[in-house]
Amino acid sequence: MEDKxxxxxxxxxxxxxxxxxxxxxxxxxYVEPWMNEVVVFGxxxxxxxxxSLNYILLSILTGMFYRNVLFAGKIPGWAEDGFRTTxxxxxIGVIMLGSLYTFxxxxxxxxxxxxxxVSFVFGTVIFIMWLGKRLGADRSVTSVMAAACGVCGVSAxxxxxxxxxxKPVDLAMAIATILGFGIVSMFVSPYIxxxxxxxxxxxxxxxxxxxxxxxxxxxxxxxxxxxxxxxTAVAYGExxxxxxxxxxxxxxxxxxxxxxxxxxxxxxxxxxxxxxSKFPIFVLGFxxxxxxxxLHILGAEGSETLHLMRQVxxxxxxIGLVGLGAYIDVREMKAAGGTPLRIGVIxxxxxxxxxxxxxxxxxxxxxxx
Amino acid sequence: xxxxxxxxDNPRAVEQALLIARGxxxxxxxxxxxxxxxxxxxGHDWLSGCNARIGFLEYMLSQEEEAxxxxxxxxxxxxxxxxxxxxxxxxxxVDEIRKEAGKDYDLLVMSNPFTRGxxxxxxxxxxxxxxxxxxxxxxxxxxKREESS
Numbered sequence: 001m002e003d004k005x006x007x008x009x010x011x012x013x014x015x016x017x018x019x020x021x022x023x024x025x026x027x028x029x030y031v032e033p034w035m036n037e038v039v040v041f042g043x044x045x046x047x048x049x050x051x052s053l054n055y056i057l058l059s060i061l062t063g064m065f066y067r068n069v070l071f072a073g074k075i076p077g078w079a080e081d082g083f084r085t086t087x088x089x090x091x092i093g094v095i096m097l098g099s100l101y102t103f104x105x106x107x108x109x110x111x112x113x114x115x116x117x118v119s120f121v122f123g124t125v126i127f128i129m130w131l132g133k134r135l136g137a138d139r140s141v142t143s144v145m146a147a148a149c150g151v152c153g154v155s156a157x158x159x160x161x162x163x164x165x166x167k168p169v170d171l172a173m174a175i176a177t178i179l180g181f182g183i184v185s186m187f188v189s190p191y192i193x194x195x196x197x198x199x200x201x202x203x204x205x206x207x208x209x210x211x212x213x214x215x216x217x218x219x220x221x222x223x224x225x226x227x228x229x230x231x232t233a234v235a236y237g238e239x240x241x242x243x244x245x246x247x248x249x250x251x252x253x254x255x256x257x258x259x260x261x262x263x264x265x266x267x268x269x270x271x272x273x274x275x276x277s278k279f280p281i282f283v284l285g286f287x288x289x290x291x292x293x294x295l296h297i298l299g300a301e302g303s304e305t306l307h308l309m310r311q312v313x314x315x316x317x318x319i320g321l322v323g324l325g326a327y328i329d330v331r332e333m334k335a336a337g338g339t340p341l342r343i344g345v346i347x348x349x350x351x352x353x354x355x356x357x358x359x360x361x362x363x364x365x366x367x368x369x
Numbered sequence: 370x371x372x373x374x375x376x377x378d379n380p381r382a383v384e385q386a387l388l389i390a391r392g393x394x395x396x397x398x399x400x401x402x403x404x405x406x407x408x409x410x411x412g413h414d415w416l417s418g419c420n421a422r423i424g425f426l427e428y429m430l431s432q433e434e435e436a437x438x439x440x441x442x443x444x445x446x447x448x449x450x451x452x453x454x455x456x457x458x459x460x461x462x463v464d465e466i467r468k469e470a471g472k473d474y475d476l477l478v479m480s481n482p483f484t485r486g487x488x489x490x491x492x493x494x495x496x497x498x499x500x501x502x503x504x505x506x507x508x509x510x511x512x513k514r515e516e517s518s
Contacts, residue, residue: 073491074409074461075409083412084412086412086413086415087412087414087415090415091415152416154411154413154414155414155416155417155421158411158414158417158421158422158425159417159421159425161425161428161429162424162425162427162428167432168429168432168433168436168486168487169489171429172410172487172489172490175410175411176490179413214416215413215414215415215416245416276420277420277421277424278418278420278421279418280416280417280418280421281418282418320415324413324415327409327412327413328413329490329491331490331491331492332410332487332490332491335489335490335491
């Protein structure tokens with residue numbers, strides 16, 4: 001009986017998954033090569049080289065097209081289970097990204113990443129606490145926005161919401177704001193990066209620090225440079241991402257403690273409980289993969305194994321990003337408003353621009369690996 | 370006559386539905402939908418772990434249930450003397466309203482904009498109105514009315 005139920009669950013995944021895989025196949029095999037050849041403004045491949053419309057951004061755009069146009073705003077029942085595998089694909093991709101590093105490489109870049117992330121995360125949180133007070137925002141709204149803008153966007157607001165008794169309406173507005181900001185920055189950042197002639201290291205460090213949502217950090221890095229290899233934008237950006245992800249429980253603890261300090265019926269907040277319930281376990285998979293790479297179990301740079309692994313990674317991310325796009329409802333983003341929108345736009349822009357200035361001033365073009 | 374009232378936080382929609390039901394001696398059923406689309410709304414969040422995600426969805430469900438208790442309590446205080454049922458279902462707000470409205474109703478009364486659950490972020494009135502098998506009365510939302518006056 002149970003086997004049948006598992007079998008039918010797996011069967012239910014197939015239609016949506018087939019759409020995601022088929023879409024990526026068409027994009028990678030036909031659309032991107034065609035766009036590389038087409039001449040726009042007298043320049044061959046302008047759409048890919050200048051606008052960064054490679055298969056990564058095309059995957060997200062196609063996913064968004066499915067959701068907003070083809071599916072008229074709602075993923076249909078027959079495709080729902082398949083599209084739900086999106087999270088699994090991206091998490092597998094991130095775990096596999098661990099193979100791009102060895103521990104000695106991580107140590108070289110990790111110090112800079114930790115300093116930048118910790119300063120920006122807690123700087124943003126404290127700035128929003130101040131801004132929320134200035135704008136007369138409810139403490140729960142301020143808390144959710146501080147987590148969302150400070151650490152990892154939607155994931156951080158999801159982690160913080162129950163602890164600060166966020167109201168559904170505020171949370172919906174906050175998520176729409178963060179997502180909207182992330183989508184805009186995802187399309188604008190590669191263009192700015194190329195215009196300013198940023199190196200992969202600088203670009204990865206910038207978007208890893210300045211973009212609010214972690215999913216969009218990955219996609220933006222891959223839009224800037226779609227290659228999976230040590231020294232590419234995604235290799236650097238992901239180090240920043242992982243440091244951010246690890247900091248989630250600590251930021252949630254800090255914000256929750258701040259929230260309850262201002263409430264009459266204060267509740268006890270425990271760091272160990274928050275770490276146990278909020279720590280994203282897949283980070284351990286990422287570290288495990290780095291360990292395998294450090295022990296040369298995956299082969300030396302340029303080996304067949306690593307080559308194959310990076311090919312698989314490109315497909316895994318691409319499939320996941322088609323699904324990610326299908327979860328983006330443009331109408332929901334347009335409905336963003338009120339205090340969460342004001343806080344999100346001010347804090348998001350300050351963080352984005354300040355991160356760029358600091359990267360240009362202090363981060364060299366040459367990366368550590 | 371059989372009327373369906375889709376409940377949200379607009380007291381004017383309840384007032385209007387009660388007025389018509391009393392005037393016509395109609396049966397008035399009120400429907401409160403507990404929004405179960407938070408999982409879909411945050412579907413792009415790939416990063417959260419299972420515990421964080423489950424904790425979040427349980428919290429949102431508890432918030433929805435609290436809203437249901439409050440709305441139903443307020444409604445019960447006003448509905449005395451009118452025949453009808455109080456229905457609470459969990460699901461997609463638009464789908465559930467359309468499903469119930471398909472059951473031999475003459476009139477659906479709902480607020481415009483309709484602010485139940487995550488529908489504040491969408492356009493539920495247009496979706497409900499499409500090929501609706503009964504008449505539809507849209508009642509301007511009290512808060513929006515105050516804003517414009």
